[in-house]
Ligand SMILES: Nc1ccn([C@@H]2O[C@H](COP(=O)(O)OP(=O)(O)OP(=O)(O)O)[C@@H](O)[C@H]2O)c(=O)n1
C-alpha cells in the first residue's frame with residue numbers, strides 16, 4: 401500500500417495555513433494621499449500590528465504617483481479629480497492583502513493648491529472634495545476623510561516625519577537602564593519643505609517657547625519629551641507661485657532667470673490666474689506676452705529678492721513679509737522641490753562652500769537654452785528644464801535672504817528625498833498622529849523595526865511549527881519491527 405504523506409493530513413494543512421495567516425495579519429497598513437498643488441501621490445505605510453500604540457516602526461511600503469496635475473486643477477470638471485485617483489487606489493488594493501482592506505485607514509490631505517482654490521472659489525473647492533470623497537468611498541478601505549491641511553499642520557507633520565524616521569524622538573532602553581541617545585530640542589532636526597504653491601519651515605529653537613507670535617507654535621509631547629516647534633507656511637512661496645510673483649514684476653519681458661535664447665509666447669492668464677498675483681494683472685489688451693530669457697544669475701537674484709518684503713517687522717526678528725522667526729538652530733532636512741531641483745543641478749552637497757555653489761549655478765544659468773535643451777531634452781520635460789535656473793536661484797535666495805541662513809550655516813542643511821526608504825514629507829507624520837502611533841510617554845522596550853519584527857515573528861512561527869511536527873511525529877503510531885512473542 402502507498403504510504404500516506406503526512407503533509408496531506410488535514411490537521412497539518414490547517415496548522416500551516418493558520419501559521420501563514422498569522423504572519424500576514426501581524427502587519428497593519430495605512431494609506432495617505434498627498435493632494436499637492438502640482439500633483440497627487442499615494443503612500444502605503446506598514447507596521448507591526450501588535451505595536452500600534454507602542455514602539456512599532458512604520459515604514460513606507462509603496463508609492464504611486466497619480467498621473468496628471470493636482471486635484472485643484474480640475475475645477476471645470478471636478479469628477480475628473482476623483483477619477484484621476486482610481487489607478488493608484490487600484491495599485492493600493494494589489495499591494496495590501498485583501499483581508500486587510502476593511503481595516504486599512506485611508507486619508508487624503510490637500511495642501512496649498514486647494515488652499516488657493518478655496519480662497520478663489522470656495523464652492524469649486526467643495527465640488528472637488530466631493531468628487532474625491534466619492535472615489536475614495538468606492539474602495540474597500542476604511543475611509544477616514546479628505547480634508548484641507550492647515551499650513552501649520554503641513555509644516556509640523558513634515559518635522560515629525562523627518563525626526564521619526566531619523567530616530568530622533570525615541571529613547572533607548574538597554575539592560576534595564578534607560579539612556580537617552582538623542583532627544584529634545586538639541587538634537588531635533590528642522591524641516592524645510594518646498595512645494596509648488598507653498599513652502600514650510602519648522603524647527604525647535606531654545607529661544608522660542610511660543611510666547612512671541614503664538615500662531616507659529618505647535619507643542620507636542622512625544623515619547624516622554626516636550627517639544628515646542630516653530631513652524632510657518634508661506635502661501636504663494638512654493639516654487640510655481642513664486643515664479644508667477646517674479647514674472648509679474650517689471651522684468652517680465654527679459655527674464656534673467658531663464659536661459660539666453662529661451663523665447664516662448666505665453667498667455668497672461670497662465671501667470672495671473674492665481675490669487676497670489678491676480679491683483680497685479682496689467683491693464684493691457686493683449687492676451688499673450690513673449691517670455692525671453694536673459695540668463696543672468698545676479699540679476700535673477702535681484703528679481704527674486706523683490707518678491708520678499710523685508711521692510712516691516714513688528715517682532716524681535718523676522719524672516720520676511722513681517723513673519724516672526726526665531727534664530728535658526730541645529731541641522732535641517734530640505735525635501736520635496738528643494739531636493740528635486742538641487743539634485744538636478746548636482747548641488748546637493750552642502751559641504752561645498754556656498755560661494756562655489758553660487759558660481760556653479762551662475763554658470764548653469766549662463767548656459768544658452770539651445771545647449772541645455774540639446775543635452776537634457778530626452779530625459780527631462782522641457783517645462784521643468786526651462787525652470788531650473790529660476791528654481792535653484794529661488795531656493796538659495798529663500799534660504800539666505802528669506803530664512804537667514806549664512807555661508808557658515810548653509811552646511812547644516814541636508815537635501816534629502818528619502819530616509820530609510822520612506823519619503824520625507826508631511827504624510828507619514830500625519831498618519832502617525834491620526835492613528836495615535838506616537839505615544840506621549842516613553843515606551844519601556846527599545847523600538848523594533850518592521851523588518852526585524854517580522855523576522856522575529858517568522859522565526860518563532862517556524863520554530864513552533866517544527867516543534868509541532870516533532871510532537872506529531874513522536875505520537876505517530878509506529879510499526880513494531882520486533883517479532884511478536886506469542
Ligand atoms: N522631479 C520633479 C518633480 C517635481 N518638480 C517640481 O517641484 C515642485 C514641487 O513639487 P511638490 O513638492 O510635489 O509640490 P506639491 O506637493 O504638488 O505642492 P504643494 O506642497 O505646494 O501643495 C513643482 O513645481 C514640480 O513641478 C520638479 O521640479 N522635479
Ligand SMILES: [Ca+2]
Pocket residue numbers: 436437511594595596736
Ligand atoms: Ca507638498
